[in-house]
Every structure is written in structure tokens, then in C-alpha cells.
Amino acid sequence: MSEAFIELRHIGKQFLGLRALDDVSLTINKGEIHCLAGENGSGKSTLIKIISGVYQPTEGEIIIEGEKVENLSPIESVNRAIQVIYQDFSLFGNLTVAENLALNTELRAKTKIVSWGRVKKLAREALDRLGVDIDLDAEVESLPTSSKQLVAIARALMSDAKLIIMDEPTTALTGKEVETLFRIVRDIQSRGIAILFVSHKMREMLEISERLTVIRNGVKVAEGSTSDFDEAAVIRHMTGLDIEIEPFRKEKPGPDVMPRLDVQGLTLPGDYENINLQLYPGEIVGLSGLLGSGRTELALSLFGMLTPASGSVKVDGKAIALDSVQDAIAEGIAYVPEDRLSEGLFMTQSIKRNIIATSLDNLAKGGIIDIPRVDRVADETIASMQIATPSAEKMVGELSGGNAQRVVLGRWLLTDAKVLILNGPTVGVDVGSKAEIHRKIRELVEHHGLAVLMISDDVLEVAQNCSRVILMHRGRFVDELEGDAISEDVISEQLKSFT
Amino acid sequence: MKFSLDFRNMVNRDNNILQLIMMTVLIFIIMTALSPDKFLRYYNFESITYLFPELGLLSIAMMIAMLTGGIDLSVVGIANLSGILSGVMFHYLNRELGMEQGVPMVLLGVCLSLGVGLIAGTINGFLITKLNIIPILATLGTGQVFIGLCLVLTGGPAIVGFPDAWAFLGNGKLFGIAVPFLLFLLVAGGIAFLLTRTTLGVNLMLIGSNPRAAIFAGLKKSRMVLYSYMLSGVLASMAGIILSGRTNAAKSDYGTSYLLQAVLISVLGGTNPAGGKGTVAGVSIAVVALMLLSSGFQILRFSNHLIDFIWGAFLLLVIAINAWKNRAR
Numbered sequence: 001m002s003e004a005f006i007e008l009r010h011i012g013k014q015f016l017g018l019r020a021l022d023d024v025s026l027t028i029n030k031g032e033i034h035c036l037a038g039e040n041g042s043g044k045s046t047l048i049k050i051i052s053g054v055y056q057p058t059e060g061e062i063i064i065e066g067e068k069v070e071n072l073s074p075i076e077s078v079n080r081a082i083q084v085i086y087q088d089f090s091l092f093g094n095l096t097v098a099e100n101l102a103l104n105t106e107l108r109a110k111t112k113i114v115s116w117g118r119v120k121k122l123a124r125e126a127l128d129r130l131g132v133d134i135d136l137d138a139e140v141e142s143l144p145t146s147s148k149q150l151v152a153i154a155r156a157l158m159s160d161a162k163l164i165i166m167d168e169p170t171t172a173l174t175g176k177e178v179e180t181l182f183r184i185v186r187d188i189q190s191r192g193i194a195i196l197f198v199s200h201k202m203r204e205m206l207e208i209s210e211r212l213t214v215i216r217n218g219v220k221v222a223e224g225s226t227s228d229f230d231e232a233a234v235i236r237h238m239t240g241l242d243i244e245i246e247p248f249r250k251e252k253p254g255p256d257v258m259p260r261l262d263v264q265g266l267t268l269p270g271d272y273e274n275i276n277l278q279l280y281p282g283e284i285v286g287l288s289g290l291l292g293s294g295r296t297e298l299a300l301s302l303f304g305m306l307t308p309a310s311g312s313v314k315v316d317g318k319a320i321a322l323d324s325v326q327d328a329i330a331e332g333i334a335y336v337p338e339d340r341l342s343e344g345l346f347m348t349q350s351i352k353r354n355i356i357a358t359s360l361d362n363l364a365k366g367g368i369i370d371i372p373r374v375d376r377v378a379d380e381t382i383a384s385m386q387i388a389t390p391s392a393e394k395m396v397g398e399l400s401g402g403n404a405q406r407v408v409l410g411r412w413l414l415t416d417a418k419v420l421i422l423n424g425p426t427v428g429v430d431v432g433s434k435a436e437i438h439r440k441i442r443e444l445v446e447h448h449g450l451a452v453l454m455i456s457d458d459v460l461e462v463a464q465n466c467s468r469v470i471l472m473h474r475g476r477f478v479d480e481l482e483g484d485a486i487s488e489d490v491i492s493e494q495l496k497s498f499t
Numbered sequence: 500m501k502f503s504l505d506f507r508n509m510v511n512r513d514n515n516i517l518q519l520i521m522m523t524v525l526i527f528i529i530m531t532a533l534s535p536d537k538f539l540r541y542y543n544f545e546s547i548t549y550l551f552p553e554l555g556l557l558s559i560a561m562m563i564a565m566l567t568g569g570i571d572l573s574v575v576g577i578a579n580l581s582g583i584l585s586g587v588m589f590h591y592l593n594r595e596l597g598m599e600q601g602v603p604m605v606l607l608g609v610c611l612s613l614g615v616g617l618i619a620g621t622i623n624g625f626l627i628t629k630l631n632i633i634p635i636l637a638t639l640g641t642g643q644v645f646i647g648l649c650l651v652l653t654g655g656p657a658i659v660g661f662p663d664a665w666a667f668l669g670n671g672k673l674f675g676i677a678v679p680f681l682l683f684l685l686v687a688g689g690i691a692f693l694l695t696r697t698t699l700g701v702n703l704m705l706i707g708s709n710p711r712a713a714i715f716a717g718l719k720k721s722r723m724v725l726y727s728y729m730l731s732g733v734l735a736s737m738a739g740i741i742l743s744g745r746t747n748a749a750k751s752d753y754g755t756s757y758l759l760q761a762v763l764i765s766v767l768g769g770t771n772p773a774g775g776k777g778t779v780a781g782v783s784i785a786v787v788a789l790m791l792l793s794s795g796f797q798i799l800r801f802s803n804h805l806i807d808f809i810w811g812a813f814l815l816l817v818i819a820i821n822a823w824k825n826r827a828r
Contacts, residue, residue, distance in 0.1 A: 305714070329717040343715045346708040348775050357705050357716040360698045367697045411716065 005030045005065060005163055005194050006051065006082070012059030013046055013218075020046040021057070021218045028163060031192040033185065035209035035226065037200060039238055039430040040401060043218040044198055048165055051196075052084045053077035083156035084165040089148050091155075093141035098123035100140055101155050126154040130184055146177040153184065157193075164188065165196040170204050174290050174457070175495045182208050200238070200431060202231040203460070214238055239432040248442055249483060250467040253280045258317050260451035261333075261419045263302070266311030271297035272475040275311065279419060279451035284441065286466030287455045288491055290498055294475035295455050296338060299421050302453075303335040304328035315418055329358060332418030336408050336425060338455075340401070344408040347397035351389055352378040354396045354407050359414040377414060385410040385440065402426075402433025409440065420444070423455045438465050459495070463488040473498045515769035515821070516781050522817070523788040530795030537798045545677065547790045549670070549745060552683035553578075553738045553754070555786040557761040558768065559690055560734035562782050565765055566694075567707045567724050568774030569627065569634030574735035575758045576645030577619045579751055581612035581736035582743030583649050585665070586658035600662035608665060612736045619645060620732020624725035642758075649751030657750035661743060669744025679741045686737060691779040693730075703727055707774025756807075763814045764789060789813070 004027050013021040021043045028034045038044040049055040050062075053074040062069050064080050072080075091100050101123035106114055123136050132150050140148060149169060156164050166185075170178050185195055185208060199205050205212065205226075212229055214222040214237040222229075222237040259278040266275040272294035279285055289295045300306040302313065304322040313320055320331045328335075337343035346354050355378050356363055363374050378392040385406040389399065396407055405426065412420060425441065426434040442465070444450050456462050462469055469486050471479040471494050479494060530538045537543070557574050564571035585608040592598040592607070619641065626637040671678040694700035702723040706713040713720050743749040766772055767789075768782035792813060793806050801809070 325714060325717045326719065335715065337712075337715050342709070343711055346705050346712055346775070348708045348771075349705060353701060353705060356701075357713075357718065360701060360718075364698045367699060369696050369698060369701065371696065 003030050004028070004063075007063040008047075008051070008060065009063065010060040011047070011050060011057045011062075013043075013050065013055060014058045019218055021050075021215075023060075024215060024218070024220045025060075026213055026220070026223075028194050028196055029211075030162070030194055031189055032211060033189055033195045033197060033209045035205040035212045036196055036198045036215070037205055037212060037234060037238055038215040039200060039432065040428075041430075042215050042238070044215055045167070046218075047215070048084060048167060048196075048198060051077065051163075051165065052082060078159070081160060081162035082165070083159060083161040083163070085149070085152045085156055085167065085169065087168050087171060089152040091140045091148060091152060094139060096137050096139055097127075097134055097143070097151055098136040100151055101126045101158065104155070105158065122158070126158045129157055130154050131187070132184075146173055146180070149173070149181065150184070153188075157188065161193060163194045163196065165198065167198045168200075169197070170199065170201060175459075175492060176290075178204065179496075202234050205234065206231065216240055235431055239430075247463070247486070248284055248465045248467055250283060252283070252468065252482065257281070259314075260316060260449075261302075261453075262314040262317070264312045264314075266298070266301065266308050266313065268297065268301060268306065268308045270475075271306075272301075272472075275477060277453075277470070277477070279453060281449040281451055282445055283468065284445055284452040284454055284466045286462035286469035286486075287453055287472060288459070288462055288469060288495060289472035290495060291457075293472045293498070295472050296423060298472075299335065299423055299453070299455060302328070302419075302421060303333055329415060332416055333421065334412035334415060334417035334419065335421045336405075336412070336423060338423040338427070340405055340408060340427070345396050345404055348395060350393045351382065351387065351396055351399070351407055352392040355381050355392075355411055356414065358411050362414075381410040381413055384413065386436070400430070400433070402429045402437060405429055405433075405437060406440065409437070409444075413444075417448075417450060419451050419453070421453045421455070424457065425454060426456075426458065426461060434461070441465065459488050459491045463491055471495075516778065516784065519768065519781060519784045519788065523784055523791065526788055526791050526795065530791060530798075533795070534798050538795055543794055543798070547787075547794055548677040548680035551786050551790045552677075552679040553669075553742045553745070554757055554760060554764070554790075555683050555783060556686065556734050556738035556741070557754075557757050558764040558782050558786055559687065559779060560731040560738070561761040561765040562768065562770045562777045562779075563690070563694075563703070563727050563731045563734070564634065564638075565707075565770045565772050566703045566774060566777050567727055568710070568772070569724070569728075570638065570762065570772070571623065571728065571731045571735070572635065572638040572758060573619065573623060573642030573645055574731065574738070574761060575754050576642040576649070577616055577732050577735035578739030578742060578757075579649050579749060579753055580619065580645045581615045581739035582749030582753075583652050583658055583751070584615055585609075585612050585740070586661060586743065586749045587652055589662060589665070590658070590660070600664075602664050605662050605664040605668075608662075609668075609740060612740050613733055616732040616734070616736025616739075617729055618732075619736075620729035621725070623732065624728035627728065628721040628725050646751055653749075653751055655751070657748040657753075659748045661747050661749075665740075666744050666747050669741045669746070679745065682737070682741065686734070687779050687783055690730075690734070694777075694779065699723060699726055704775055707771075707776070709775075760789075760810070763818075767814055767817050 006028050008026045011021055011024045024047060036044050046055060050057050053072040053076055056071065062072055098120050102119040105122055106119055120136060127134055130150060130153060134147050134150065140151060169181060173181060189195060197209055209226045212224060212226045213220060214234060216238060257280055259280050261279040263275055263277040267273050275298060287295050297306055301308045304325045304327050313322060315331050322328055356374055363370055382389060382392060387403050387406045396404055426437055429437060441452060445452055454462060454466055463486055469481040469491060470477050481490060560574045561571055588611055589604060589608060592604055593600055598604055623638050623641055626632045627634050667678060669679055673681055702718055706718060706720050706723055710720060742754055764785045765782055768785035770777035789810060793810065796806050796809055
């Protein structure tokens, strides 16, 4: 048995009467890759913040390298060689890669005058240690997410960390980038550095880690060697539920059925080329592709936000012009945007207003809003989308990710939507909530005869919920899978082959 | 039932209004305690009802621009231009065409003023929505242009001698109540209705709280923002009517101190300068609170200069309290 780097014993944390953690013990050994799994709000962020010294535990003790540490502060935590890489990486976007890497060390040197030569040298060494090549003079802001992450990791390594905590490190990465990350993580491990990998993505956790701890509602519910767990078991521990997901299968209808959406030869040079796409009523069609494959641009064009150069679009057999979002909505096209927070929701407004935003004109006469009708419609939508809230007046910003996403989806129930385009329908949503949203989408498809185009980075989501999957690469549709040919592995493999 | 629930909701959700009411009551009590015989005189309150509507309307105009995250720095320019153009028209009609200084002429003047406000607001809205100039620069520029026009029209000195019926709008009494106060109540009620019960109002709130999401939700963002500046312009011109009516004069640099006061009162009244939040009630109470404060200090014979200082300090205090409260949350 290897030696423990840090031991948390019976940690409890209380926030103003709210119990965030209850008797959680966690041991991370030197040089091990340990996974901390849990849904949003399970207490895993609180636990990280206790290890990094941001929060003080109300109960329990922390032992680092055999020594009991009282009042672990953020500085003390860093001095004890613990580094956290948060989701936003905490980099200075307006500084260059070299500056981000070396300035900490350089400022601590107390020489008053910055030696740019040394800055570059330090930075170069840091990147070499990871075996990656990133332009030292590039502004961090201009880098892709994966490179930013590498810079953050390199910076953490510069301080001779013994434990690196990575908070949801794979969220914004493509399949290939995740592989690179894992290679680097294993490389770091081989130098005896421990890694705490915090995530809610099953596959990745099971692939990378040696040991696994699952917490739910602030309590540790499972721990052990990763090889003893499978995906279903982890999900069961995380959610406390048995979630059984049946794949959504539906035969593509025959030639006599009119497609709800019929796209012919749609082209926007530089973004997508010669797109032909038919969506039939009752279908959920997946669209998979890497970031930059043109999938979002295609979706935005169908929603009237990006005018295509050529090609035609028909909804229920009627040719439509897509010059504005209002046109697209009037023709029955609905779009749930990629970024719920910045594109989907009005965070400081009530649930009610968020729901009626798109159908305001229909709920008013002569510009004056029919209040009783709005109240009724909002309550109906909350009920049918099963949004957990005591009142329609509650601010959307107070809802959980899953509930907030239902508000965005529910908005389209009030319009005469025929084609629903979902871009990342469950990003940042809990596993349990995710399944509920998928069920809701299937319901909408069945009851309203909608045709759905689902764009998602979550391969499992696409594999489980789509009756057809289209693969997009460099602006073109390159393959289409149907029925039993659809599987997580096949899609993943295909995506990995795109570089 | 429904109303009481709405009210409770409003106070609960927006405890800013509650805080403002408490502050106003506090000012009232302190001023009464310091000078009970003079402060509590009917005359004092009556004079407030004449004085605050013009600033109140300008503050509401400012609030409307702020709802979408913008600002309207041209309101005082619009107000003065409205008053001056009306004055010029009255002189022309009276002297050149021999028209009587009666109600029809004043109605013409009101139409002209509101028209000026509408056009000025449209220009602002056009610059902001079509040319994508940021509101603070666009309205700063147009405000200068309007004031420049005022100077050209008057050559500097005030235009005086407005018709009696015009003065009545700023000075008169109806059923024993100041006419500007009645006008303010009417307009404020109308705007409150517009903001909470019409598609335009809700659109503005939504656009202000997330302009990008507004586009994805299919809202007609540019058009709504254009309307909001038109509305702001019209309200400013109403303030111009009342101001020139009350003083029976119009000048290019009247009420210039109102501009920044309107910005601060709007914020004090709970308007979020980043957009998405603001109520007529909040702004109105904020104006009244400040009026009570300054009339109280005037009664205590503080120098006028010191009153400006106290206003500024008070506004800063309240904004600091709000910021502190938000931080603590």
C-alpha cells in the first residue's frame, strides 16, 4: 500500500444551518489518480475548497504528509504543494503564455526589474516538461480551451505541486484533446504527483482513475478501486436512482411522408457546404461533429441568424426565407442555444417572463398583455415541463441547471414549433436531471409530432436519444448512422478520426 | 386579493422600494424634528409638488433608457429645445400672424414640444440601434447638438412671455392641487402601466437583462430599443413644457444640473444601470425623498451650495449601502 499524501478525516461543513458535507473521509495517496464523482450540489466543490484552504471545515481533521494541519489557509495549501486547476483555469487572458507561466515566480523573486529573457526561459522549461508546444508570445485569450488548460497545468507543475486538483477538466474538450490530456495526466502521475480528478463524466472517470470516491448530498456513498465499478454503478451511487435508459429508436418514414424540415444544398462558404437534410415528424436526429465542424453555424442559419449563401429550406413542404429569427420562429423553427446562460435565459427575470418571452405578442391584445392568460400559460408550462419551483415569479437565476434548461425548452411549447433544434440540450445538467430532460424531449416528439435536430458533444446522449445520427466534419455531412448501427463507441471512433 | 398579492410580491422581491419608503419616512421624521413648525407647513409640501415633477419626469426618462442598459444624456437638451421652440412659435404666431394667446395656441405648442421630443428620441434611437453607437456617446453628442440649437434659436438670453394657458401647465392649480403634480401622476401611472403590462415594457426588461438571449428568443431588439429612446425623448419634452411653464421662460442652459441628478435618482430608485430592472414607483419615491431633504435643509437655512453637497453625499450613501448589501449576499 502506498503512502498517503493527504487524509481528510470525518470532514463536516456547515453553512448557516445548511449541511454541505457530513462525515466525509478521503485519502489521496502519493502519485495516484483519484476521482471524485458527484452531481452538481453534491458537495464536491465544497470538498475541493476545503482541500485548497478556501473553506475551513466545521468538523474533522486534515492530515498532509503525516502532519496534522490546523486552519489550512489558501496560502498554506499552496505551500503544502497543493494546486487547483479550476474550470476557468484562472489565467490572465490579456497576458501572453510566457507571462502567465513565469510571472508568479518572477514576481516572487523580488528583483523589481522583470527579466524578460528569464521569463521566456522559465516558461519554455515549463512547457517542455509537459512535452507540448504552445507559442509563448500568444495572448492566452486567443488560445483554444485545450491549450489554455495545458498552460494552467504547466503553471501548476512549476510550483512543484504534489497534488493537482482538476475541476471538471474535460468539459470543453473534444475527444482527441481529452486523449492528450489523459496522456499528460498519466505522465504527471509517473513523477509521483497525485491527481484528484473531479468530474461527472462516467466514461472518463472510469478510464483515467485508479480509485474513486462518490459523494451525494454531502455524504460519501461509495469508494474503492475503479476497477470495481461500472458506469451504471457510478450513476446509481451519484443519483441514488436506478436510471434505466432505453435507446430511442424509430424507423425513418417512407418516401410518402412529408418531411417537417427539408434542407437542400444549403451552403455558406467557410462554414458549411451543400447540406442536404430531411427531418421527419417524430424523429430525433443527432448531429455530431467537432467544435468548428460548422454544426452551430448550420443551426444558426436554420434559425435565421446567419444567412446562407445558397440552398433552400422547406418546412412542411413550404419554402421559407430565413432572413430573421422572427421569420424562423413564425415558420415553426425553434432553437435551444448552446450556452444557456448567455444565450438562453434572462437570469434576473422571473420564470414567467422567461417562458413567455417568445410568445409575448400572442399573449397580448393591442400591445397590452393579457395577464390572466399569461399566468395560466406560465403555470401550465411549469407543470408540463415539471419545473421545480414554488412560484412562476421566482427568478430564473435561482434555478438549477436542469430546471433552467426546462424553462428554455418550455418556452417553445407556447409557439407553433414544428422543428426543434437543440444545441447541447443538457450541458451542465446533472445526470438525474439529464434523463428527465431526455424523457421530456421524447415526449414532445411523440405528442406534438415535432422533428428534433440534436447537436451535442455528449456522445452517450446522442447515442441514446437519436434515431439517426449524422456526422459532420469540415462543413460537410460525412456519414449517417441509423438504428442499431448507432452506438457510443462507433460515434466516438468516428469523431476521433476527424482531426 | 390579486392586487395585495402583487404588492407583497413587489415589496418582497424588490425590497429596494421598501428601503426607499423607509428612507423617505426617516428624512420626513428628522426634518420634522429639526424644524417642526416650518417643515410641516402646507406651503412647504405644496411647493414640492410644483418643483419635483420636472425632475421626476427627467428621471423616469433616464430610467427608461437605462432599462436596456443604455443612458440618455440628451434629456435636458430635449427639454430646453422643446420649451424654446414652443416659445419661438408662440412669438411668431402672436406677432406675425396675430393669433390669440389662447388654449388652441398652447395645444399647438404642446404638440410641437412632444413632436420635438419624439424626433429627438428617434434620432437617438437611430444612432444607437442602426449605427451601433454606444448610448452614452450618442446621447452626449445629440444633447450637445440640441443645446447648440437652443443657443442659435435664442442667441443666449431666455425666451420669456409664454401664454397664460402654457404657464398654467407648470404653475396652475386644479382642484387645489398643483397642475404639474397632476400631470406627473398621470404620466407616471401611464408609464408604470406601459412597463409592466405591455409587450413593449416586458420586452425592454428582457432585452436589458440579456440582450443576446433576447435575440435568441426572437425579440425585436432594435425596434424596442428605438421605441424606448423615443419614449424617453417624449418624457423629456414633457419636462420641458412643465419647466418653461413654471418659470414662464425657456433658456438653453436651464436645468443643466438636472441631468446628472436624473441619472443618480434613477439609480437611487432601484434602476440597474446595466439594464433589466427599474420601476416608476422607485424612481418617484427617490425624487420625493430628495425633494424633502432639500426643502428641509432650505428651511434650516443651509446655503444652496451646501444643499448640492448634501444631495450628492446622500446619493453616494444610498448607492454605497446598496453595493454593500449586494456584496454581503
